[in-house]
Amino acid sequence: MSIWNGERRRIHMQEVGTRDGFQAEAAFVGTHDKIALIDALSKTGMAKIEVTAFVSPQAIPALRDAEQVLREIERKPGVVYTALVPNMRGAERAIDARADELNLVMSASVSHNLSNLRMTQEQSFGGLKQVAAMARDASVPVNISLSCAFGCPMEGDVPESTLLAWCRRFIEEAGARGVTLCDTTGMAYPRQVANLTAQFIERWPHTELTLHFHNTRGMGLANVLAAIDSGADRFDASLGGIGGCPYAPGASGNVCSEEIVHALELMGYDTGVDLGALIAAAQRLPSLIGHDTPSQIVKAGRRLDLHPLPADFAAIRERALQRDAAPRP
Numbered sequence: 001m002s003i004w005n006g007e008r009r010r011i012h013m014q015e016v017g018t019r020d021g022f023q024a025e026a027a028f029v030g031t032h033d034k035i036a037l038i039d040a041l042s043k044t045g046m047a048k049i050e051v052t053a054f055v056s057p058q059a060i061p062a063l064r065d066a067e068q069v070l071r072e073i074e075r076k077p078g079v080v081y082t083a084l085v086p087n088m089r090g091a092e093r094a095i096d097a098r099a100d101e102l103n104l105v106m107s108a109s110v111s112h113n114l115s116n117l118r119m120t121q122e123q124s125f126g127g128l129k130q131v132a133a134m135a136r137d138a139s140v141p142v143n144i145s146l147s148c149a150f151g152c153p154m155e156g157d158v159p160e161s162t163l164l165a166w167c168r169r170f171i172e173e174a175g176a177r178g179v180t181l182c183d184t185t186g187m188a189y190p191r192q193v194a195n196l197t198a199q200f201i202e203r204w205p206h207t208e209l210t211l212h213f214h215n216t217r218g219m220g221l222a223n224v225l226a227a228i229d230s231g232a233d234r235f236d237a238s239l240g241g242i243g244g245c246p247y248a249p250g251a252s253g254n255v256c257s258e259e260i261v262h263a264l265e266l267m268g269y270d271t272g273v274d275l276g277a278l279i280a281a282a283q284r285l286p287s288l289i290g291h292d293t294p295s296q297i298v299k300a301g302r303r304l305d306l307h308p309l310p311a312d313f314a315a316i317r318e319r320a321l322q323r324d325a326a327p328r329p
Contacts, residue, residue: 002268010233011269012047013261014210017239017285019050019084020254023060024244027290031065037288039074040281041239045273046257048080050103050236054090070097082143086117091131095138102135103180104128105145108163109152112184116147125169132174143178144170145212149196151187160196167200171207178208180236183223185245186216186252190226197230212236213255214245215294220255221263228269235260239278240285240293258282258297266303275302 002009018038022029029037034052041049051073057064070083082101083094091102106124107113113121132142149163163181170176181196193211200209211227211234213220224235241256261273282298310316 008268008270009228011228011264011271012234013045013257013271013273014048014050014234014236015041015046015239015257016050016212016236016254017242017257019053019063020236021238021240021242022062022289023053024242024253025062025289027288028062029288031068033288034065034069035072037239037281037284038069040277040284042074042076042079043274044277044281045271046079047234047272048082048101050082050084051099053084053086054093054097055084055086067093067097070094070099084145085131087127088131088134091134095135095140099140101141101143101177102131103143103145104131104176105147106166107147107152107184108158108166109148109155111154112148112152115154121166125166125174128170129174132176136175141177142175143180143208143210144174144176145180145182146170147182147184148187149181150183150189150192151185153185153187160199163196164199164203167204171204176207178210179204180210180212182212183214186214186219188213188223189219190222193223194226194230197227197232201231208234210234210236214243215241215252215255221260224255224260224264237261240282240295240298242285242289242293252294256293256295256297258295262297262302 018034038049038051051070052066053063054066075081080100082103083099084103084105085091085094094102106128107116110121113124117124135142146166148158151157167179209232211232213223237257237260238254239257241253243253258278261271261275261278264271265275279297282295285293
């Protein structure tokens with residue numbers, strides 16, 4: 001429902017394109033261009049922006065300027081500026097650069113965790129629990145993103161009991177303030193999303209739940225709506241729909257920020273986002289990354305972005321009226 005207790009229901013939009021999107025790009029987006037884009041996104045009304053990732057520059061050279069970007073952005077009150085961190089060293093760097101939140105990542109799938117992080121799940125959990133303790137000492141909240149929450153490209157379905165058990169451990173043992181359920185390779189479908197969302201909210205109603213969908217199989221928006229119907233109100237999305245995953249060859253990226261905002265606003269939800277400003281930010285992307293983006297809103301415009309009448313419209317109308325007025329045989 002878009003109306004909640006007589007008011008438009010608020011949906012919190014969280015931008016991940018400057019991390020999840022840029023890390024998948026071959027072209028390096030200049031540091032000052034990143035800062036300018038994030039500053040523009042801050043003014044759109046996004047609830048949270050995942051600014052960057054504090055990872056090895058050798059592993060992800062596209063984000064080698066993490067410290068400078070996070071330190072030099074213009075911070076808008078009310079916006080949470082988060083950063084992905086994989087380990088203690090990354091956490092130290094992010095805390096020093098004044099991240100508002102640390103986003104930790106582990107996979108709900110055994111195979112994906114080993115392939116992507118080169119660790120067993122228990123090894124990952126042990127390391128991330130230490131990171132969470134460091135963050136707690138620094139008074140920086142932690143979010144855990146669980147990859148492959150809706151399916152693994154190597155194993156298939158991840159049992160719900162397995163996923164929820166990892167959620168419980170991160171919430172109860174590591175003290176995570178929030179959990180993001182990630183549809184890493186676009187395997188989620190609406191009934192599954194609705195069921196998992198409802199179960200999570202029933203178990204941990206006071207934990208911040210985020211849903212992170214990819215549009216790999218064209219079900220991104222349908223999954224967002226299914227999650228909303230089950231009580232979710234917080235979603236990751238990527239400007240221009242950029243992003244992707246190496247385990248889904250040829251796949252499209254994350255759900256597109258401007259497409260999701262456009263759809264939700266037409267349905268009566270309050271996203272708090274200035275859609276015109278968001279589209280303007282998305283229009284910057286092709287020149288920054290060197291190619292077109294999947295965004296249909298950038299291509300086609302909003303539903304009521306109307307086109308001018310043809311230059312000869314008056315003459316066309318006049319000829320049509322003359323045909324109506326001509327005597328009939």
